[in-house]
Amino acid sequence: MTESKTDPRVLRTRKLIMDSFIELSGKKEFKDITIKDITAEAMINRATLYYHFEDIYDLLEKALSEVLLVNLNYDFYQNDELNEEVFVRIFESITNFQKSLSNRCHRGYEDTIARIIRDQLEIIFYKMLVKQHTTEKDEALKLTAVLLSWGMYGASVEWRRGSQKVPPEEFIKLAIPYIRTGIDKR
Amino acid sequence: MTESKTDPRVLRTRKLIMDSFIELSGKKEFKDITIKDITAEAMINRATLYYHFEDIYDLLEKALSEVLLVNLNYDFYQNDELNEEVFVRIFESITNFQKSLSNRCHRGYEDTIARIIRDQLEIIFYKMLVKQHTTEKDEALKLTAVLLSWGMYGASVEWRRGSQKVPPEEFIKLAIPYIRTGIDKR
DNA sequence: GTGGATTTGTCGTGTATACAACACTTTTAA
DNA sequence: TTAAAAGTGTTGTATACACGACAAATCCAC
Numbered sequence: 001m002t003e004s005k006t007d008p009r010v011l012r013t014r015k016l017i018m019d020s021f022i023e024l025s026g027k028k029e030f031k032d033i034t035i036k037d038i039t040a041e042a043m044i045n046r047a048t049l050y051y052h053f054e055d056i057y058d059l060l061e062k063a064l065s066e067v068l069l070v071n072l073n074y075d076f077y078q079n080d081e082l083n084e085e086v087f088v089r090i091f092e093s094i095t096n097f098q099k100s101l102s103n104r105c106h107r108g109y110e111d112t113i114a115r116i117i118r119d120q121l122e123i124i125f126y127k128m129l130v131k132q133h134t135t136e137k138d139e140a141l142k143l144t145a146v147l148l149s150w151g152m153y154g155a156s157v158e159w160r161r162g163s164q165k166v167p168p169e170e171f172i173k174l175a176i177p178y179i180r181t182g183i184d185k186r
Numbered sequence: 187m188t189e190s191k192t193d194p195r196v197l198r199t200r201k202l203i204m205d206s207f208i209e210l211s212g213k214k215e216f217k218d219i220t221i222k223d224i225t226a227e228a229m230i231n232r233a234t235l236y237y238h239f240e241d242i243y244d245l246l247e248k249a250l251s252e253v254l255l256v257n258l259n260y261d262f263y264q265n266d267e268l269n270e271e272v273f274v275r276i277f278e279s280i281t282n283f284q285k286s287l288s289n290r291c292h293r294g295y296e297d298t299i300a301r302i303i304r305d306q307l308e309i310i311f312y313k314m315l316v317k318q319h320t321t322e323k324d325e326a327l328k329l330t331a332v333l334l335s336w337g338m339y340g341a342s343v344e345w346r347r348g349s350q351k352v353p354p355e356e357f358i359k360l361a362i363p364y365i366r367t368g369i370d371k372r
Numbered sequence: 373g374t375g376g377a378t379t380t381g382t383c384g385t386g387t388a389t390a391c392a393a394c395a396c397t398t399t400t401a402a
Numbered sequence: 403t404t405a406a407a408a409g410t411g412t413t414g415t416a417t418a419c420a421c422g423a424c425a426a427a428t429c430c431a432c
Contacts, residue, residue: 008229009388009419034409043194045390050411195389195418220379231420236381 014052016042018063030060030109060109061116068120071097082128082179088172094121095156114153121149129179144178151175200238202228204249216246216295246295247302254306257283268314268365274358280307281342300339307335315365330364337361 020041024033035056039046053059071093094117101113126145133141155171206227210219221242225232239245257279280303287299312331319327341357 007388007420008231012229013389035411036409043198045194046410047391047412048389051388055411193390193418199419221381222379232380233382233421234419237418241381 010052013042013044013048016044017049017052017059018066021059021063022067057112060112064113064116065120068097068117072120072124081132082125084172084176084179087175087179090121090124091152091156091172094152095160098156098160114157118149118153121152122146125149148175148178196238199228199230199234202230203235203238203245204252207245207249208253243298246298250299250302251306254283254303258306258310267318268311270358270362270365272314273361273365276307276310277338277342277358280338281346284342284346300343304335304339307338308332311335334361334364 017038020038021033024037024041028037033056035046035049038056038059039049042049049059053062072090098113098117122145125148126142129136129141129144130138151171151174203224206224207219210223210227214223219242221232221235224242224245225235228235235245239248258276284299284303308331311334312328315322315327315330316324337357337360
C-alpha cells in the first residue's frame with residue numbers, strides 16, 4: 001500500500017480551478033470560456049492549469065466527474081448496498097444533475113457530458129456490485145455495470161423529455177434482476 | 187520606482203491565514219487560539235505561517251490592520267480630501283469596528299488593539315494631510331496626524347461608553363482647525 | 373516539584389506554483 | 403485577403419510552500 005497523501009497545494013489549486021470553471025459555466029457558454037478566464041477567476045497562473053489538466057476538455061471532464069461524485073458519493077455511496085431504494089435515489093440525483101447542467105448553457109457538449117455521466121455511473125455501479133457479489137466473475141460484473149449505466153442514463157433522458165413526475169417504474173423493475181444477480185445465487 | 191508586484195501566492199496565503207484568524211476569533215478567545223488551529227483552518231503548513239508572520243502577536247497586529255484598512259480604505263480613502271464629512275465617517279467606521287471587536291472576545295488585548303487602531307489612523311491621516319498640505323512642514327503634519335489619531339480614538343472610546351446616538355460634535359469642532367491648517371494659509 | 377504531552381519556533385530539502393518568453397493557431401476587423 | 407489581436411500550449415528558472423525533524427518552552431496531571 002503506497003498511499004502517499006496528495007500535496008495540499010495540489011488539492012487547493014484543483015479546487016480553485018474547478019470552482020472557477022463551474023462558476024464561469026453559470027455565466028457563459030462553454031465555448032466562450034477561455035483558459036485565461038478560468039485562471040484569472042481562480043487567481044492562479046495559466047501554466048499551473050496545464051500542470052493539472054491537459055486542456056479545457058480534460059478540465060470539463062474532471063470538473064464534471066468531481067461534481068457528480070460529490071453529489072453522489074456523500075449522499076449514498078457509503079451506504080454500500082445497491083438495493084432498489086439506493087438505485088432510485090441515484091436515478092433522481094443524476095436527473096437533477098442533468099437538469100441543473102442544461103440550465104447552465106453547455107450547449108454543443110451534450111454528448112461529451114453524457115459520456116462523462118455514464119462513465120461515472122459505471123464506476124459507481126461496478127464498485128457497489130463488487131462489494132456485494134464477491135463470488136461473481138469480474139467480467140460479468142463489469143458488463144452489468146455497463147448495462148446499468150447506459151440504461152439509467154437513457155431512462156433519465158427519456159424521463160426528462162416526458163416530464164413525468166415519478167421515476168420510471170418500468171426501468172427500475174427491469175433493472176432489479178441485474179442488481180440482484182449475485183444475491184439470488186447465494 | 188522598484189515596485190515589483192507581490193507574488194500572488196503570497197497574497198493568497200496571507201489572506202487564508204488572516205481570514206482563518208478572524209474566523210477563529212469569533213469562536214475562541216485570543217489566548218486560546220494556537221498556531222496549529224490557525225494553520226489547520228487555513229489549510230496551510232505551520233512553517234508557512236512563520237514565513238509570513240513572526241508570531242501570533244504579529245499576526246494579530248497585521249490581521250487587525252488589514253481589516254481596518256479594508257473597512258476604511260475602500261470606503262473613503264480614495265476620496266482623498268480630509269474634510270469634515272470624511273472625518274465623521276472615519277470616526278463612525280472606527281467606532282463600529284471597535285464594537286464588532288468587543289463582541290469577539292479579545293479580552294486582555296484591549297491595549298494592543300487600541301495601539302493598532304491608533305497606528306492605522308495615524309498613517310491614514312498623515313497620508314491624507316500630505317496630499318492636501320504640500321506646503322506644510324513634514325514634522326508639523328506628522329504631529330497633526332498623531333494628535334488626530336489619539337484624539338479620535340479617545341473620543342470613540344468615550345462615545346461608546348456614554349452610548350450616545352450622535353458623533354460627539356464637540357470633538358469634531360475641535361479637530362477641524364487641525365484638518366484645515368494648510369488650507370487656511372493658502 | 374516531576375514527567376509526559378502539547379505547543380512553539382527553526383531549518384534543510386523536495387515539490388508546486390509564478391512568470392516571462394516563445395512558437396503556434398484561431399479570431400477579429402478593416 | 404490580410405494584418406493585428408487574442409488564445410493556446412510549452413519550457414526554463416526563480417520562489418513559495420509542504421514536510422519531517424528538532425530543541426526549547428509551556429502546560430498539566432499526579
